[in-house]
Amino acid sequence: EVQLVESGGGLVQPGGSLRLSCAASGFTFSSYWMSWVRQAPGKGLEWVANIKQDGSEKYYVDSVKGRFTISRDNAKNSLYLQMNSLRAEDTAVYYCARVEGEVGMDVWGQGTTVTVSS
Amino acid sequence: AIQMTQSPSSLSASVGDRVTITCRASQGIRNDLGWYQQKPGKAPKLLIYAASSLQSGVPSRFSGSGSGTDFTLTISSLQPEDFATYYCLQDYNYPHTFGQGTKLEIK
Numbered sequence: 001e002v003q004l005v006e007s008g009g010g011l012v013q014p015g016g017s018l019r020l021s022c023a024a025s026g027f028t029f030s031s032y033w034m035s036w037v038r039q040a041p042g043k044g045l046e047w048v049a050n051i052k053q054d055g056s057e058k059y060y061v062d063s064v065k066g067r068f069t070i071s072r073d074n075a076k077n078s079l080y081l082q083m084n085s086l087r088a089e090d091t092a093v094y095y096c097a098r099v100e101g102e103v104g105m106d107v108w109g110q111g112t113t114v115t116v117s118s
Numbered sequence: 119a120i121q122m123t124q125s126p127s128s129l130s131a132s133v134g135d136r137v138t139i140t141c142r143a144s145q146g147i148r149n150d151l152g153w154y155q156q157k158p159g160k161a162p163k164l165l166i167y168a169a170s171s172l173q174s175g176v177p178s179r180f181s182g183s184g185s186g187t188d189f190t191l192t193i194s195s196l197q198p199e200d201f202a203t204y205y206c207l208q209d210y211n212y213p214h215t216f217g218q219g220t221k222l223e224i225k
Contacts, residue, residue: 044216045156103164108163
C-alpha cells in the first residue's frame, strides 16, 4: 500500500525549532518530487515547499524562506522539514505529499499538527 | 506570486444538482492546474490534474475545463459524499498557490 506518515509535530514556543518527518512506503520514494503543504486552523491550504528526487532543487513559499529547510534521505525513504525561528502564524497541520509528474500531489499523509505558542 | 481566485467561496446545493466552481489565475498558467477535495479533518484528495484530466479512481461526475487564466470544476450530479471544500492549485511556477477554497454545503 502506498503510504505517507508524518510525525514530529507538537507545541513549541515562538522562536523555537521543530523537525517534521514523513515516512514513505509502498512506492519508490527516490523517483518522486515531494511536497509539504500546511493548513492553519480554520483556513485554506498553503503550499510550503518542494524538493526534487535527488535533493538538488528546493523551492519554498516566501513566508518560510530562510527559516524552513526541506530535505530528504532516499536511503531511509524519508522526507523532512526543519523549521526554525517559528512564529505563531506557522501554527498549522502540516501534510507531506508525493508529486506525480504533471499529475500533481496524488498521495498525501494524514498530517501532523504544529502549534507555536508561549 | 500568481494569485488564484476561486468563486464562490461557499455554495449550497442539493443532491442531484449540477454545480460549477470557478478558479481564475492572475496570469496565464497554461493548463497547469489541479483540483483537490478536502473533507473535515482529512487530507486533501486529488480530483483533476492538468486542468481537465480525471485522476484515477475519481468518479466521472467530476470534470474540469479551462486553460490560460480561467478554469472550472463541474460536478454533474451531486452525491452526499461530495459535500466538502474544494481547492484549485496552480503548479505552473513557484511558489505554487492554492485558491482560497469553495465550501460546498447541503441545502
